[in-house]
Amino acid sequence: MHTRTIAELSALLHEGAVSAEELAQALLERIQRLDGDLNAFITVTAEEALAQAREADRRLRSGEATPLTGIPIAHKDIFCTRGVRTSCGSRMLDPFVAPYDATVVERLAAAGAVSLGKTNMDEFAMGSSNETSYYGPVRNPWDPERVPGGSSGGSAAAVAARLVPGATGTDTGGSIRQPAALTGITGLKPTYGRVSRWGMVAFASSLDQAGPMARTAEDCALLLQAMAGFDPRDSTCVDRPVPDYRAALAGEGDLKGLRIGVPREWLEEGLDGKVRACVERALQVYRDLGAEVREVRLPNAHLAVPVYYVLAPAEASSNLARYDGVRYGHRCQDPRDLTDLYKRSRAEGFGPEVKRRIMIGTYVLSAGYYDAYYLKAQQVRRLIAQDFRRAFQEVDLLAGPTSPTTAFRLGERLDDPVTMYLSDIYTIAVNLAGLPGLSHPAGFVDGLPVGLQLVGDYFEEARLLEAAHRFQQATDWHRRVPPGCA
Template sequence: MYEKTLAELSAALRAGETSSVELTQTFLDRIERLNPDLNALITVTREQALADAKSADEMRAAGKAGPLTGIPLAHKDIFCTQGVRTSCGSRMLDNFIAPYNATVVEKLKAAGMVCVGKTNMDEFAMGSSNETSFYGPVRNPWDVQAVPGGSSGGSAAAVAARLVPVATGTDTGGSIRQPAALCGISGLKPTYGRVSRYGMIAFASSLDQGGPMGYSAEDLALMMNAMAGFDERDSTSVEREVPDYTADLGESLQGLKIGLPKEYFGEGLDSEVAKVVEAAVEEYRKLGAEVREISLPNTELAVPVYYVIAPAEASSNLSRYDGVRFGYRCENPVDLEDLYKRSRGEGFGPEVKRRIMVGTYALSAGYYDAYYLKAQQVRRMIRDDFTRALEEVDVIMGPTSPTVAFNLGERSDDPVQMYLSDVYTIAINLAGVPAMSIPAGFANGRPVGLQVIGNYFDEARLLNVGHQYQQVTDWHRRMPEQYA
């Protein structure tokens, strides 16, 4: 059962071939057996999961089951889960038992999904390799020497190793797409505002967006049907009808206009990765798509813009961790300043501290205009690149990441080099458009992701584009041998 997609599991449950309890037990057993090496999950909620699975089976018996009822999943540990530790991968929140559910958690629960645990992540989602977690690094199921990507590395590894069929993730600069690519699974970052941010611990508020991670585009569509939608608790969530994301999956791609940004195929892109991406594009040609070269001229500015805006917002978002109302508090503070400085100094890891300091500096008197304001202006230029391009083409394609998964420790000494591994994903968050990564093959034995970028609120088209590809390829069904 564990090798099935969410859509297949849903069918099996519907057909009575299995029960939610049985399914949940299967995945819990796999977690128990395989997670210790991977470290993909940092909290497992076995008892609650089995109880919820039982309720799901009862729902089904009562004829009240939907497509997601009884399907196990794991939440990235950035989503608040009532009564369950929500650590955000940080010592700061190691003792934080969330007193409420995030909207996404609430919605998926209402759809009948069974949460089996919380996945590991880069601390406060700040990282591209899952090496900044307080709970230690996650291993890539395709090669335990390799990182799984980040920051949703635990979710990506858990899905890739079939510890759960689907998981939630969040994406601030590529944190869903890059680990999805590096672990050989599918992941979608929706349009900013499409999925509620309420209860999703903030990293950079104007960039953060939650989304689904799974084997196939179809699975992502099923998840999106439950996750997306307006939330009155989130001022930045959009009051706009949620389409049935599965409705258009079967549409033909005949005449689809695909743009390949020349800036995404230049210097810095690993040649093996390039070959895989080109082969995938070729597959789309066979499906009837028209491919043309386009330009996103400000691409190289995206990473520097991001590394002003994201740390600036983060420096303020993370001020609430002060040892007063929740979270880590240092021992025996001598005075208020000592309480703040040591609680924060001891509670946050080095990368988080680094980014808080960069952001603090960028916002401070005398530097605001040169850094923050300037970055916001260039952000608009980057956004305009996408708006223009998407008037010409339906979707933009390119590599999700310039390289395959790198080895643990390989880049952790050089923050700027690490930041550059997000060069193709970051601009999408700055613009706020949706994008997806789907498995497209392997380079040097490690997975390669194809990134598909769409216009605002055009998630259905992205999923259709992904699904059609997955009808003629089987990269999304490959499993790492050790976990097969």
Template sequence: MTDLHRLSIRELSEGLAGSKFSSRELTEHYLKRIEKIDAQVQSYVTVTPEQALAQADAADALRKSGMANVLTGVPVAHKDIFCTQGIKTTAGSKMLDNFISPYDATVVAKGKVAGLVTLGKANMDEFAMGSTSESSYFGATRNPWALDHVPGGSSGGSAAAVAADLAPFATGTDTGGSIRQPASFCGLTGLKPTYGRVSRFGMIAYASSLDQGGPMARSAEDCAYLMNVMAGHDAKDSTSMDQDVDDYVANLNGTSVKGLRIGIPKQYFNVAGLDADVKARVEESLKKLEEMGATLVEIDLNMTDAYVPTYYLIAPAEASSNLQRFDGVRYGYRCENPVDLTDLYKRSRSEGFGPEVQRRILIGTYALSAGYYDAYYVKAQKVRRLIQQDFLKAFESVDVIAAPSAPTTAYRIGANLTPVEMYLGDIYTIAVNLAGLPAINAPVGFDKDNLPVGLQLIGNYWSESQLLSVVHQYQQATDWHTKRAAIAEENA
């Protein structure tokens, strides 16, 4: 079968259960596609054929014994920020180029329990710091829709792998939009869950109060299958919430679009730099939801101007703290022939970290320094609370909030945007992380250059089922999520 990569997760599950194909055949199919296509896309840092085929054979044996789960034998790609036992985990950095994790992240471990087959580790911006996946030590990932464009970041490898049909779905992480923005750039569905919904144990930290793992796939239905695996309390993660977990697949039709109140923040649609095509496609998608029975309600989010400065104080501050462990002593990159301990620290870190990571460490260290801690970091935390309260007030009158996922479509590789220009591109996504809310990207069309555009829906706490359900019903009425880039149509 040459078209296995065109099947949805439900169709893959049913095909495996009905013995139309085996997990080995399915896994071999994806491995062949990776071998043929990924040199052009560079979505993977590490491909693991031997482990994948062993897991596939084990999955087939489970099916024969009648002990299989719904996803047993389905392949997945893991963002290279999740620790994987016995497999290199790099976080896209020279600093961890030689790091073989001795344990699995909880997300990976849950995937193994569910019977998922790990194809490999997806490329990403170094330590998840970036919006283009160009800062990876292993080279820039390319957007399957236009190979001279970026796939977004930091989960760009995960997005590109799914968009090129090199994995049926993938894990990602979102600290300030790193699931939603690449999903938007690559024409995918991507869910950033409520903070604490998915365990962060074994997920290499960027900014601990903002990081959250989530699924990336073609459709809301496909994301729901992976969320059923990823979500849940984990005693190993002190920030993991002991909150009831829904059956996201069963609840896909649980929210009626009829009567759904969708908040339209007027500040979001007057942002300088919002591309006309992006605005038009998002407004068209909202009109479609309105035709399906939703009510559009104009709202105010008055803290919009504070999003970028608040985020770019808090996130670098936490990064500077988290990344101090990479000092060339216990593990990771170590400079050659240090003359003393100070030289070891300085050279290991300056040689091991790339420019963007160094920039954020320096900003964060400055914000946390004795003379500036109260003026910058403490003040940013107070403004963060105001941003959260702004959202909670809005949710008193609406069920979800709509916005673009990004003000533009994908950038060209090597566009050389200044750091400030790059940071301003996160205007629509970072507030969700600051407030700890869930949000989802759905593909809603293309710009004049045939690059994908994404709609973002933001929900109240623990409303992942609602978001997936609304997008699922939108996707039953539209076909944007079924569109494929030319490179994805190539058969192995």
């Protein structure tokens, strides 16, 4: 049962071949058995899950069910969940029990999905390896000595290890797509504003976006259908109709007439040779499906990481100023005065990567440096976005590697922040431009999964999902199961 996709489970639930309660029970047992080693979950909410599952069974019987009713999922621990600890992977929020549900949590629950718990993540979503979590690193199901990627590493590992068929993630610079690539699953970062950020702990508000992680594009379509849509509580959420994503995947079909651009800059230095070869074989699959694949240019691509490490830390330093040890979260013992209370609560509550980013952000926003760093970065951000606009006048989608290497070893990049940051060289520009991006399994190198990234024009999620779905109808990389997880 655990190897089935959401679409398959949905059919079984609707036929009555399995009940939501049996399914939840089976996966909770699987989590208990396997997650001690993986560490994909921070909190498992068995009791709440079984109650939700029984309610789902009632809806399935009474004919009020949606395609997600009774489907077990997990939420990245960045989404507020009423009555359940919402830690964001940080000691700062270890004591925090959210007083409300995030919109994403609310919508998936309303559709009848059953949440089994909260998944591990890099602290405050800052990291590309899931090693900065206060709750310890997550292991990659394909090789326990390697990272699952980050920051949505717990969600990625849980889906890859068949603990849940789907999970939520968030992506500020690659945090859905990079772990999806490194664990061999499918993950979608929607257009900025497509999914509400309300109740999602803020990291960099002009970049953050929530999205689905699952094993197939079809399952991502089902999850996105419930997650997307206007929410008046998020002032940046876009009021625009949500298309029928699954309808775009109907039938067998091909990709005749689809123009795919491969940015030359994404295949240049920094890319592992074997990963490149794997990506090129995947591009051949797209050609065989009838797509026209041609080279395009993104001349400012090399500036994305530098720009990001001004803007994201600047926004983070401002967003994380709210953690003051006064209203909620961690507080130090016996503060001498108010400044001591702030400084020690924050020093104890935040780990080293979060401190680095807060300090970089504080520096680039400080008097005398604002124009040289922050304003300059916002200008270069526009140049990067304009590159994409030009590319989309020639092609419908962009394709390339999601990450320059396969999963790296635990500890390998932890002491060198800049090397860690370069794990996201192909994903970051997509957030800066606000475009939708998807990573799907494209093959293996030395037993480790490789992801192909597809990028679409604004609000073209359906086109991304359709292309990935056709690829998955023609290949079986997404069906490969990590050792010990079958």
